[in-house]
Amino acid sequence: MSEEQPFAGDVFLDLAGDGRLTIDADEADRLVAALEGTLAAVCERLRVIRLWRELDTPTLDGLPGSAAQIVADAVFQDQTVPGRLEAAADELPKYISALRQARRL
């Protein structure tokens, strides 16, 4: 099973702020783009979970196959690792900010 990786957004911000972390521009841009994509996916899952919780009778009936899978995955994730998505939504912007600071032309 996947191990939960520790969040270290504050560590990255400290390192970048002190000038101890520097990354080539291309690599920084690649990482930032990937993180922004991950953050968008995380926010989307949180939105799905919020909508699911607001339903009077939560059910996957009537949803098209792909949508049902998306909902099932998001809800399952929320049940198996509660709070992880919320933490990711808080932490990933820190990584993005740190990598932008650390970007070296």
Next chain:
Amino acid sequence: MEKISVAIQSADPLTRAGLMSSLQETPGLTLLPADRWTEASVRVVATERLRPESLAALRRAAADSAAPVVLIVEEVSEADLLTAVECRVVAVLPRAVVSGERLARAIQAAATGGGVLPPALVGELIKHVERLQHEVLNPAGTGAGGLSSREIDVLRLMADGLDTNEIAGKLCYSERTVKNVIYGVTHRLNLRNRSHAVAYALRAGVI
């Protein structure tokens, strides 16, 4: 050229004495006694594992001084590596393969680096970012073929042709840990052998 003042800290006096001895003849270095730890321009910390007390000592050292730290350790987890980097560690040397020459080079690099993280450690931080994203979107074995990030790292290096000892050195694990990781994967996923485990990871698209 000004000499680099070095202080060495280890819970084990024999280790400290050994490291002092290995650096004694290195030109350009001044070895400081233990009571002048805070005056060093580069600090060396040697420990078997980063236990809570070792991490606490690293944090205290970082609070005392901005001097870079060279860490000698048997194995280090990702969480501990992040803490170590936060505490001004700029080089991590596997305890099993450290030599006087290698340590001297790390000290010299630390002294001239201005505290900036070297490419090797930046690489580890980048791997952390990549693993984190993967795990956030594929938690609890719902993706990644049911493989943990540690298992993926080991299998990736196996696919590159490294043997157990080489994988241990690369990841700063002990050989025993690498063997346990491989045993865990093959046993849990009912795989026949190492080759089967590598093939499994390739087919799952995680390496």
